[in-house]
Amino acid sequence: MMSDSADRRIKDRYPAMCLRVRLRERGFFGRGKHSTAVTCLDMNRYGMAVLCPRPVEPGARLHLDFDGKYISESRVAAEVVNCQAFQTGYRVSIRFSYCCDKRGYSRTVDNALSRIEGFYNRFAG
Numbered sequence: 001m002m003s004d005s006a007d008r009r010i011k012d013r014y015p016a017m018c019l020r021v022r023l024r025e026r027g028f029f030g031r032g033k034h035s036t037a038v039t040c041l042d043m044n045r046y047g048m049a050v051l052c053p054r055p056v057e058p059g060a061r062l063h064l065d066f067d068g069k070y071i072s073e074s075r076v077a078a079e080v081v082n083c084q085a086f087q088t089g090y091r092v093s094i095r096f097s098y099c100c101d102k103r104g105y106s107r108t109v110d111n112a113l114s115r116i117e118g119f120y121n122r123f124a125g
Contacts, residue, residue: 013042014120
């Protein structure tokens, strides 16, 4: 039986453990809190799951920075969907903001995340 999170997904996610990601909660007036290095578990152009050393509240707004071989993208807006204890930390399910609201859509972000997804899709296959 599929989990609720799998039922909500528009598209399959691809393992992306070697993608370096930094998560920063967005504060009031555009101020961000300290960034945290997280381990990417899987991703696609619509969202991702990360292993985080601390819990992050569902609904929290984030900025994500991606760094990997041939990949560099900063300040990608996202929102936490779910957070639960997992292995040595917390599994945080994240949805990218650009695909949730027509007013917030960015072709640049869409293209960047599509390229990253394509890289890990080929890597996984």
